[in-house]
Amino acid sequence: MPQGLPRKLRRVFALQALLAVVAVVACLYVSTVVGRGMLASQWVRAEADRYWVESARDPAFPAPWTSSVHGYFVPAGTDPADAGVPETYLDAGPGLHRMQVPGASQRLLVEDGPGGRLYMRIAFPLLDHAGLWSLLIASLLTGGAITMVSWLSYRIARRMVLPVTTLAAQVASWDPRQLDLDAIDPERLPGAVGREVHLLGGALRGLAERTQAFIRRERDFTREASHELRTPLTVVRVATDMLRRDPELPQRMQRSLDRLQVAARDMEAVVDALLILAREDEPGNGEEFDALDVATEAVNVGQVLLDELPDAAMVRLALVERGAPRLRGSRRALAVILEQLVRNACTFTVEGTVDVLVEDDRVEVRDTGVGMERDVIERAFEPFYRADQYVGGRGLGLAVVRRLAARFGWSVDIDSTPGKGTNAAVRFQPRRDP
Template identity: 50%
Template sequence: MSEGLPRKLRYVFVLQAVMASFVIVIGFYFVGMFVKDALIGGRVQDEADRYWAVIERHPEFPLPRNPNVNGYFVPSEAEPNGEGVPPEYLPLEPGLHDLPGRVKLLIDERPQGRLYVSMSFPLVDRVVFWAGLVAIAMALLAIAAVSWLTYRSARRLVAPVDWLAQEVSSWDPREPDTDAIDARHMPGHPGREVQQLGNALRDLAERTRQFVQREREFTRDASHELRTPLTVIRVATDMMRADPDTPEKLRKPLQRMQRAGQDMEAVIDAFLILAREAEATAPLDEFDACEVAWESAEKARRLLDGKPVELDVVCDASPRLLALPRVLSVMLDNLLSNACNFTEEGRIEVRVQADRLVVTDTGIGMSAETLQRVYDPFYRADQFGAGGKGMGLSIVHRLGERFGWPVALQSAPGEGTTATIDLTKHLA
């Protein structure tokens, strides 16, 4: 329980206790100062009032003198620099003054004369200090006790939620262990809301598992079923094109049929790979990236029949990869299919480097707006032009994200397109 909500709660309660303690200490300090000033000021004023009251009846009554209080009196008819009065008192105006050495001085002027009463207050300081210290200590202990009890109660409340989060985070997405979050296994005393959350997560996980399973089975079955008629179409068109008796006017439609069939086979291969999540844990093969590039280029040349376009493979290096060769082949097939579809003349180059594979063409290129949406399924800038159906780059992007081969595109209208597959992750 050292992670997640309990730890955050602990931080919150500790911060709350520290802030409350700080406010209490500051508050007691200022209250203590106010109380001390009020006590000393009142005591000095009482001494002065008592002296004035007594001398009206007994003019010879002595001035207040004790270890903490000193009094000085200057009659009205006397010199203004009264005898015995400390010199630093004389320039001061009537009223209450704070002097160095923690001395409070009251100057009370009446028709009879001017009375000086000074008082030092070490005892009051000690009393106020210890009283404040005891009060602060009690308040801090009370805050600590209340914060601890509140934290323990809150921790017990969030413990089932924290446990639930840890259990769900350890699920295998393909086979979530929904029985593990049954209310009977939850720690503490989960409330009705936590039990409802657990039941909702179990239902959601089960529905998601069933949905993924249905989608995977449908994609796999549909893809396999589509392979048979596509194979028949490819074989039949190959035979018709090879037959010398086939009319010339049929050769171009046959070529288009072959191109469409090849595009469909690439899409089916990609869907099969994406549909099989278990494929990511299948045994990996070590292979040469240049061999894959040559094979894909050989297949793509059929798409250039009749076009004044050169398709070359340049191997600056021969990196060996530890991965699924079919994935890289499907990605490269789709990139070359796009390049062939949108390049009417010039050159298409597949360049294999030490850590990347670059496909460059001299085709029509793409605008910045098109590049922003180029990975959207079925998106095409030219809805009525020649080419694919807008799935190729979407498939390449999804495969790259899934298997760790990110794809980057650079393009400009009329300047062609450059696609880069980063091979760093799976270098052998």
């Protein structure tokens, strides 16, 4: 899950504080090392210059020897080892050298002067400890100050972005059927609400109001159009039923009336689906019904369709009962869904079988028809999509079928193999009696 803006800000400020502390400590360490080296070099040279001045006045003036400075003067022609010079100094030539001694920072100055060579070492054990503690204390104080500043900056930034994150959370939790516009009122938002937040809140409110108005217009039009279509469909069905009861009706007219009834039933399925979807924002008073009875009706509808087809004898339509689920929802919605799936199976099956299997948790429609390619299956539930090789189908599109099923918590899945057939399943959670 993507991180929220406050968490990202917290991580950014924490990383910024860490990098700032590291940079400051590194600068303090470098400045301490460089300053200590410069101090040691200047000190040892000053001691050497003072020795040469004093020895010029008094040849017996001793080389400096203190807790920090150790000096050795080797007269010309004398072995340095005989003068007490440490062995580690013997290989050093004239100049200033840095001595690598664990736990201390030392400098060795070797100079040739009147009458001999001067070895002078300077060490700062106390200064080294003082510098280390100073560096540690400065690092802690600096780190604390940077952390405090970063925390205060984060709090200020978080207060500035809090209204935006609150707006995003409110919009993400909106129910399209019941938009809570008061929740995005800038006066009710926490944090520092600025001009930008007012503009964003106003834009969201306007968008929500336009969306609600559009949904209402679409729902009202769908409901009214569907109701208006019911009247002529009822007239068509009643008229065809009366004509079919005429014993003197020619066989040719009988087939035409059958086709009229099937077409009227297809149109009724479309109208019923539109009416159900138009009420999807209204609480449904679901009824209890047997899915097996609905599947039986769908098989009967499919048989009527097969009887119209020229190769009806080559296709066998059968109901396979493996369960008797009892559902709560819309009986008509399930009928519309199953009838459409059975129609599709019968339409695209030239020869073979179309089986309607009723299980405890689903109803499957299996056929041995032309099947569908994988890319067609992936787009089969897109609105208005129709692959070229499947032109000729009628009734509801699969997009409306899936939406209709989702209205009652069901799902529609399709699995197909080109040239071998298709398996369409309506899955649901059956209601079990105690």
